[in-house]
Amino acid sequence: MQTVSHAIGGAEQHSETPWTTRRIILAKNFILECGGVLPELEVCYTTAGKLSSTGDNVVWVFHALTADSNPQDWWNSLVGPGQVLSPERHFIVCANIIGSCYGTTGPSHAKGARTEGVGLNFPLVTMRDTVRAHKLLRKHLELGTISLGIGGSMGGQQAIEWACSEPDAFQRLVLIATSARHSPWGIACNEAQRMAMCAEEGFSIGDPSAGAQGLEAARAIAMLTYRGYTAFSKTQVDKESKVTGFAASSYMQHQGKKLSARFCPYSYWSLTKTMDSHDVSRGRGSIEDALSRVTSKVLVIAISSDVLFPPSDQHTLAAGIPDSKFAEIDSVYGHDGFLVEGNKITVLLEEFMSEIVGDSRLSVQSSAGASCGPSVPAKGT
Structure with a gap:
C-alpha cells in the first residue's frame, strides 16, 4: 500500500x-x-x-x-x-x-x-x-x-x-x-436506465464525449423510482389546467440536466452494475x-x-x-x-x-427544532 x-x-x-x-x-x-x-x-x-x-x-x-x-x-x-x-x-x-x-x-x-x-x-x-x-x-x-x-x-x-x-x-x-x-425490481430499473444510455449514439462504443443525453434520460427514469405517484402528486401539480408545459415535465428535464452537468455517464453505468451485484x-x-x-x-x-x-x-x-x-x-x-x-x-x-452498547454510548446533543426542508441536496441519490 x-x-x-x-x-x-x-x-x-x-x-x-x-x-x-x-x-x-x-x-x-x-x-x-x-x-x-x-x-x-x-x-x-x-x-x-x-x-x-x-x-x-x-x-x-x-x-x-x-x-x-x-x-x-x-x-x-x-x-x-x-x-x-x-x-x-x-x-x-x-x-x-x-x-x-x-x-x-x-x-x-x-x-x-x-x-x-x-x-x-x-x-x-x-x-x-x-x-x-x-x-x-x-x-x-x-x-x-x-x-x-x-x-x-x-x-x-x-x-x-x-x-x-x-x-x-x-x-x-x-x-x-x-x-x-x-x-429484481431494482435491477430492472437499473437496466432500463442503461438501455436509455445506450440509445445515445457514441456511448456504447466508448466515445468519451458521449453520454450526457443518455444520462439525462436515465436520471429521469430513476426519478420515477425515487419519488413515486404520491410525491409527484404533491410537488408537481400545475396550478391551472394545461395542455403542455407541465410542471412534472420541466422537473424531469431539470433533474436530468442537473445530474449530467456534474456526473460522468460511464461512472453512472458502472455504479448501477455495482448496485445490481449486491447480495x-x-x-x-x-x-x-x-x-x-x-x-x-x-x-x-x-x-x-x-x-x-x-x-x-x-x-x-x-x-x-x-x-x-x-x-x-x-x-x-x-x-x-x-x-x-x-x-x-x-x-x-x-x-x-x-442506548448503551457494551459499556459505551455515543455522544448525542439533541437537535430538536432543526429544520429540514422538502428538497433533495444536489448530490443525494
Whole structure:
C-alpha cells in the first residue's frame, strides 16, 4: 500500500478542522471479485472532527449512488455542526466508492474528466470490492471498531455487506431505505436506465464525449423510482389546467440536466452494475444465514412510500439481524425520504445512539427544532 496522500486543504490526519478531503493510493493491482484488476486503487475520502483518545467516536458514513465523500454537502440535515452527527463530538469518515467520478478510481479516472477515462471498458466492480476498499482505508487510518456506520440506499448496502463480512467491525449500524440483496425490481430499473444510455449514439462504443443525453434520460427514469405517484402528486401539480408545459415535465428535464452537468455517464453505468451485484448471501448460504452473522446493534429504517426499496426489504433486514430494531417513517417523498426527512431520522438516531452498547454510548446533543426542508441536496441519490 502506498501511503502517500494528497490532501486538499493541507490539514493533518484526524484534524479538528471540518471536512478535509484527501486522495490516497491504497493498493496496486487490486484484484476484483469478478477477476478484473485495477492497476492502482486510489480512494478519495473526507474526514471531520477529532478522534477521541480511546477511538470510540468514529462515525463512518456511506454515500449513495451519485454522491461524493463529503456528507455535509448532501446529508446536512444529519451531518455537520450542530446536527446529530457532528464533528464537534464525532470523528466522521466518508469514502468515495470505486467507479465514481469524485476522486476514487473509476471510468473517468485519473483527472476526473470524461475525456480521460476508459468508459465501458472499466471492469465490473461488485459491492464486495467496494467494501474491501473501505477496509483498506480503515486500516490506513488505524481505526479500530467503528462506533457507528450509517448509510441509505446504496450506502446502506455497503454497510450491511461490511457487517456480514466482518461482524465485529461496527458497534452500531443504521440502515435506511436499503436491502440485503438488490431486488429484481431494482435491477430492472437499473437496466432500463442503461438501455436509455445506450440509445445515445457514441456511448456504447466508448466515445468519451458521449453520454450526457443518455444520462439525462436515465436520471429521469430513476426519478420515477425515487419519488413515486404520491410525491409527484404533491410537488408537481400545475396550478391551472394545461395542455403542455407541465410542471412534472420541466422537473424531469431539470433533474436530468442537473445530474449530467456534474456526473460522468460511464461512472453512472458502472455504479448501477455495482448496485445490481449486491447480495449478502452469495457464498454464505441464505440471506438469513448471512444476516445472522451481524453482531452490531442495528437500527433499520424504512420509508413508508418507498417504491424502489419498499419496507418489505427493511423487514427482511430487521428479521434476520439478531440485535436489531425496525422503524418506519411516514413520508410522501418515496425513496428520497432518506434524504428529505432529516428531522424524523434525527429523532430515531438520537434515541438509538443514546442506548448503551457494551459499556459505551455515543455522544448525542439533541437537535430538536432543526429544520429540514422538502428538497433533495444536489448530490443525494
